[in-house]
Amino acid sequence: MAVVCLVVLGLMVAAVAFGPLLWRHSIEDIDFTARLATPSAAHPLGTDDLGRDILARVLYGGRISLAVGMAAMLMAIFVGVLIGAVAGISRGWVDTALMWLTDLFLSLPQLPLLLIVIYLFRDTLKGAFGVEVGTFILIVAVIGGFRWMPVARLVRAQFFSLREKEFVEAARALGASVPRQVVRHILPNSLGPVIVAGTIDVAAAIIAESTLSFLGLGFPPDIPTWGRILYDAKDYLDIAPHWALFPGLAIFLAVLTINFIGDGLRDALDPRRVM
Amino acid sequence: MGSYILRRLLIALPSLLGISVVLFTVLALAPGDPFGELALNPNVPAEVREQLRKSFGLDDPGWQRYFRWLAAMLRGDWGFSFISRVNVDTLILQRVPVTLAVIGASQLLALAIALPVGILSAAKPYSWFDRIASTLAFIGFSLPTFFTGLLLILLFSIKLDWLPFVYRADISETGWRWWWEHLRQSLMPVFVLGLFQGASWTRYVRSAVLDVIRLDYVTTARSKGLAERVILLKHVVRNALIPVVTLVALQMPAVFGGAIVTEQIFRIPGIGSLLIDAILRNDTPVIMAVTFVFSCLVIVFNLIADLLYGWLDPRISYR
Numbered sequence: 006m007a008v009v010c011l012v013v014l015g016l017m018v019a020a021v022a023f024g025p026l027l028w029r030h031s032i033e034d035i036d037f038t039a040r041l042a043t044p045s046a047a048h049p050l051g052t053d054d055l056g057r058d059i060l061a062r063v064l065y066g067g068r069i070s071l072a073v074g075m076a077a078m079l080m081a082i083f084v085g086v087l088i089g090a091v092a093g094i095s096r097g098w099v100d101t102a103l104m105w106l107t108d109l110f111l112s113l114p115q116l117p118l119l120l121i122v123i124y125l126f127r128d129t130l131k132g133a134f135g136v137e138v139g140t141f142i143l144i145v146a147v148i149g150g151f152r153w154m155p156v157a158r159l160v161r162a163q164f165f166s167l168r169e170k171e172f173v174e175a176a177r178a179l180g181a182s183v184p185r186q187v188v189r190h191i192l193p194n195s196l197g198p199v200i201v202a203g204t205i206d207v208a209a210a211i212i213a214e215s216t217l218s219f220l221g222l223g224f225p226p227d228i229p230t231w232g233r234i235l236y237d238a239k240d241y242l243d244i245a246p247h248w249a250l251f252p253g254l255a256i257f258l259a260v261l262t263i264n265f266i267g268d269g270l271r272d273a274l275d276p277r278r279v280m
Numbered sequence: 281m282g283s284y285i286l287r288r289l290l291i292a293l294p295s296l297l298g299i300s301v302v303l304f305t306v307l308a309l310a311p312g313d314p315f316g317e318l319a320l321n322p323n324v325p326a327e328v329r330e331q332l333r334k335s336f337g338l339d340d341p342g343w344q345r346y347f348r349w350l351a352a353m354l355r356g357d358w359g360f361s362f363i364s365r366v367n368v369d370t371l372i373l374q375r376v377p378v379t380l381a382v383i384g385a386s387q388l389l390a391l392a393i394a395l396p397v398g399i400l401s402a403a404k405p406y407s408w409f410d411r412i413a414s415t416l417a418f419i420g421f422s423l424p425t426f427f428t429g430l431l432l433i434l435l436f437s438i439k440l441d442w443l444p445f446v447y448r449a450d451i452s453e454t455g456w457r458w459w460w461e462h463l464r465q466s467l468m469p470v471f472v473l474g475l476f477q478g479a480s481w482t483r484y485v486r487s488a489v490l491d492v493i494r495l496d497y498v499t500t501a502r503s504k505g506l507a508e509r510v511i512l513l514k515h516v517v518r519n520a521l522i523p524v525v526t527l528v529a530l531q532m533p534a535v536f537g538g539a540i541v542t543e544q545i546f547r548i549p550g551i552g553s554l555l556i557d558a559i560l561r562n563d564t565p566v567i568m569a570v571t572f573v574f575s576c577l578v579i580v581f582n583l584i585a586d587l588l589y590g591w592l593d594p595r596i597s598y599r
Contacts, residue, residue, distance in 0.1 A: 108295065109298045109299065111530065111533075112295050113302065113533070113575065113578075114536055114574035114578055115537050116534075116536065117536075117537075117540070117570070117574050118303075118306070118571065121559060121571065124559045124560075125306070212424050215426075216425075216426065216537075216541055219426045219541065220540075220556060232426075235426060235430065239545070242433060242438060249430055249434075253427035253430065256427060257424070260424070261418065261422035
C-alpha cells in the first residue's frame with residue numbers, strides 16, 4: 006500500500022514539476038468568454054470566474070504547496086533534532102530548561118498565533134526579500150516553528166535510551182569527545198522515528214499552508230496555491246463546484262499519500278509488529 | 281490526589297504567564313500602529329495623535345506596558361475594542377458559548393465514533409472491519425476540514441437543501457422549534473470537526489488497545505473464563521485510555537484551530553471568527569484577549585487531562 010502511494014506521490018511531484026512546461030496555458034490568461042466553464046477538452050479541469058485555466062493554476066499551486074511542505078518539514082526537523090540532541094546529551098538544568106521551553110511551545114494555540122505572526126510580519130518581510138520569497142520564508146518559518154516540539158521530544162527520548170548503550174561507552178573509552186559521540190554514533194541511530202515524524206510533518210505543513218491561504222492570510226492573492234484557489238472558489242459553490250473540487254482533491258490526494266507512506270515507514274521501522 | 285491537583289495547578293500558572301509574555305512580545309515587536317488610520321485622517325493634527333498615544337501609554341517601554349496589561353487582565357478590565365467600541369469582555373462573552381457548544385459537541389461526536397470503532401478494530405486486528413475502519417480513518421484525517429466543510433455544504437445545502445449553511449444566533453422560533461433549528465444549523469459544523477478528530481483518534485485508540493490486549497493480565501482474565509466483553513470493558517479499555525487521554529489533551533490546540541476554520545466556512549459567530557475579524561482590522565485589544573482566552577482554554581484542558589490521567593492511573597497521583 007505504501008509503495009503504491011509512493012508511486013502516486015512521485016507522479017504528483019513529477020506532474021507539478023514538469024506539468025507547467027508541457028501544459029502551455031498560462032495561469033494568468035484571462036478569458037471572459039470561457040468563465041466558469043465545466044471541464045472540457047480545451048480546459049481539462051474547467052475555468053474559474055476570470056476564465057483562467059484551473060489545471061494550470063493547480064499545477065503551479067502544487068509546486069508552491071509541496072515546496073512549502075518540504076521546507077517546513079526540513080526546518081522543523083532541523084530545529085527539533087538540534088534541541089532534542091542538546092537536551093538529550095546534557096543533564097541537569099539545560100535539559101530541564103529546554104523541556105520547559107518545549108512544553109511552553111506545545112501549549113501555545115497554534116492557529117491563532119500563526120495568523121497573528123503572518124499578518125503582522127508579512128509586510129516587513131515583503132519589503133526585505135521581495136513579495137514571493139518573503140512570504141515563503143515567513144510561512145515556512147512559522148509553520149516549521151510550530152512543529153519542532155514532537156521531534157525534539159522523540160530525539161531526546163532516543164538519546165536517553167542510546168546514551169547508555171555499549172557502543173557509545175566504547176567510543177567514550179576510546180577518547181571520543183562528546184560532539185563526536187553524538188554526531189557519529191548516537192544521532193544516526195536515533196533517526197528512525199524522526200523520519201516517520203518528518204513524513205507526517207510534510208502532510209501537516211501542506212494542510213497548514215492551505216488553511217492559511219484559505220483564511221486569506223497566506224501567499225498574496227495572485228499566487229494560486231491550492232488553499233487560495235479554494236478561498237476564491239468557495240463563494241461560487243452553487244454554480245461552479247468543479248472550481249473548488251479539483252484543488253481540494255489535490256490537497257486530499259497529496260496528504261493521503263504522504264500519510265500512507267508515513268504509516269508504511271512506521272510499520273517498517275517499528276520492531277513490534279502485531280501478529 | 282489533592283496534592284497532585286495542587287502540583288498540577290502550580291505548573292499550569294507559570295505556563296500561562298509564559299504564554300502571555302510570548303503573546304505580548306509578538307504583538308509589541310510587530311510593525312503597525314493602532315492609530316495608523318487616524319494618521320490618514322486630515323482632520324486629526326499630529327499633536328492630537330501624539331497626545332492620544334501618550335494617554336493610551338503606547339510610548340512607554342515594553343515591560344511597563346506588559347505589566348500594565350497583565351494587571352488590567354487580572355482585574356477583569358480587558359480593554360476596549362478599537363473597532364467595535366464595546367468592552368472586549370462583553371464581546372468575548374457573547375461569542376464564547378457558541379464556540380464552546382460547537383467544539384464540545386464535536387468532541388463528543390469524535391469520542392462516540394473513535395472509542396467503539398477503535399476498540400472493535402483492535403479486538404479483531406486485520407479483519408475486514410479493521411481494514412475498512414483504518415482506511416476510512418486515514419481518508420478522514422487526510423481531508424482538510426475546510427474541504428470537508430465545503431463538500432458538505434455543496435451536498436446538503438445546495439443540492440439537497442436539507443440544512444441551512446449560515447449560522448444564525450438569533451432564531452425567532454421558541455421552544456421545540458428553537459432547539460430543532462439550532463440542531464439543523466449546527467449539524468454540519470459539528471460533523472466536520474467531529475469526523476476529522478474522530479478519524480485520527482480511531483487510530484490512536486486502536487494502537488493503544490492493541491498494546492494493552494497482548495499483556496499478561498488480559499490472558500489471565502481470559503483463562504479465568506471471563507466473557508470477552510467484560511475483559512474489554514473492565515480491564516483493557518481502562519488501561520488503554522491512559523495514553524489516549526494524553527493525546528486528546530495535546531490535540532486541543534489543533535481542535536481550536538479547526539474551529540476557527542469551521543467558523544469561517546459556516547459563518548458561525550464564535551471567538552474564532554472574532555479573532556480573524558480582529559486580525560484583519562488590526563484591533564489589538566481584541567486580538568490579545570482572544571488569544572489569551574484560547575491559551576487559557578488550552579491550559580485548562582491540559583489540566584483536566586492531567587487530572588483524568590491521575591484518576592485513571594492511580595500510580596501517577598502518588599508520585
